[in-house]
Amino acid sequence: MTAETFITIGKLASRTGVAVSAIRFYEEKGLLQSLRTSGNQRRFLRSDIRRVSFILIAQRLGLALSEIEAELATLPEGRTPSPRDWQKISRNMRDQIDSRITLLTRTRAKLEGCIGCGCLSLQKCQLYNPNDKLGAAGPGPRAVLD
Amino acid sequence: MTAETFITIGKLASRTGVAVSAIRFYEEKGLLQSLRTSGNQRRFLRSDIRRVSFILIAQRLGLALSEIEAELATLPEGRTPSPRDWQKISRNMRDQIDSRITLLTRTRAKLEGCIGCGCLSLQKCQLYNPNDKLGAAGPGPRAVLD
DNA sequence: GCTTGACCTCAACTTAGCTTGAGGTTGCAG
DNA sequence: CTGCAACCTCAAGCTAAGTTGAGGTCAAGC
Numbered sequence: 001m002t003a004e005t006f007i008t009i010g011k012l013a014s015r016t017g018v019a020v021s022a023i024r025f026y027e028e029k030g031l032l033q034s035l036r037t038s039g040n041q042r043r044f045l046r047s048d049i050r051r052v053s054f055i056l057i058a059q060r061l062g063l064a065l066s067e068i069e070a071e072l073a074t075l076p077e078g079r080t081p082s083p084r085d086w087q088k089i090s091r092n093m094r095d096q097i098d099s100r101i102t103l104l105t106r107t108r109a110k111l112e113g114c115i116g117c118g119c120l121s122l123q124k125c126q127l128y129n130p131n132d133k134l135g136a137a138g139p140g141p142r143a144v145l146d
Numbered sequence: 147m148t149a150e151t152f153i154t155i156g157k158l159a160s161r162t163g164v165a166v167s168a169i170r171f172y173e174e175k176g177l178l179q180s181l182r183t184s185g186n187q188r189r190f191l192r193s194d195i196r197r198v199s200f201i202l203i204a205q206r207l208g209l210a211l212s213e214i215e216a217e218l219a220t221l222p223e224g225r226t227p228s229p230r231d232w233q234k235i236s237r238n239m240r241d242q243i244d245s246r247i248t249l250l251t252r253t254r255a256k257l258e259g260c261i262g263c264g265c266l267s268l269q270k271c272q273l274y275n276p277n278d279k280l281g282a283a284g285p286g287p288r289a290v291l292d
Numbered sequence: 293g294c295t296t297g298a299c300c301t302c303a304a305c306t307t308a309g310c311t312t313g314a315g316g317t318t319g320c321a322g
Numbered sequence: 323c324t325g326c327a328a329c330c331t332c333a334a335g336c337t338a339a340g341t342t343g344a345g346g347t348c349a350a351g352c
Contacts, residue, residue: 010328020329021311029309039318041329060253062208065309090257097254101247107207108243111236156298166299167341175339185348187299211339 006035006043016052023052031055031069033077047080054089061096152181152189162198169198177201177215179223193226200235207243 013020026032027042032051034042051072058068071089075081159166172178173188178197180188197218204214217235221227 097250101250104247
């Protein structure tokens with residue numbers, strides 16, 4: 001017998017550590033696809049384990065599900081992605097990580113000279129008002145560090 | 147006339163770039179305190195501008211409001227915090243940033259050797275299953291990269 | 293001394309990312 | 323061929339972090 005190509009939702013859940021309900025949710029959101037048995041049960045590809053793992057890692061990096069969906073959309077639908085497919089997506093990921101590290105490093109540098117010196121309350125503070133446009137229009141705390 | 151010690155909610159909002167509704171919300175959550183006029187309007191300390199700025203910066207770093215509240219709780223209530231107070235909190239902050247950078251750096255390193263090589267779907271993958279305890283109890287995708 | 297913009301409360305709504313529960317069906321092991 | 327764990331759908335609920343709106347009050351400038 002050939003190695004089973006399809007796995008149940010429960011198997012996908014236990015292999016990735018996410019709840020069955022979360023997997024259904026991801027599918028609903030378009031991050032996963034599945035086939036159905038004649039009895040209407042989902043069947044996933046083994047390679048979806050990797051796909052879910054990727055979702056988890058990307059979430060860790062702070063990506064929203066919608067952004068993750070965009071990344072995953074570059075993978076071939078329906079067939080098992082090749083290592084090369086994953087490598088490409090992985091490069092994007094590394095770039096995201098790089099820029100997050102850069103941002104954090106810069107923030108840390110500013111923090112040293114800013115909260116430390118007590119200038120945090122001044123409008124000219126670089127850390128929270130980098131472009132001198134506070135009190136701008138629009139709701140939400142969007143004026144900071146963008 | 148002495149410089150005004152107290153500012154209105156609108157002033158605090160415009161000086162920090164956050165919405166008035168958000169400031170009320172922060173107060174409700176215990177991140178800010180205010181006095182009231184005889185007519186029941188809020189009056190904040192000027193130093194609350196700094197406090198709100200801190201909230202915004204901390205949010206940027208990914209802290210939840212509840213965590214930020216914990217940080218802020220180490221500041222003196224009711225009186226204007228000294229530069230030294232802020233320096234202390236700023237050190238904590240820097241430590242948090244440091245550990246986030248470390249985590250990202252490690253994740254990047256693993257990503258190189260993991261998604262890149264295609265092992266992401268294997269249970270032994272370090273990246274998504276560092277301690278070999280997948281399928282653990284409890285809801286949510288908590289088994290990954292903790 | 294009035295007008296008007298800024299302020300007040302309270303309740304309901306929003307988005308993201310899920311979980312929980314009710315009520316019903318499937319599929320595999322014995 | 324039966325029992326029961328695992329699956330199904332759909333609706334409702336939850337937390338975080340706010341926003342929006344209704345209905346009403348305050349205070350400061352003319």
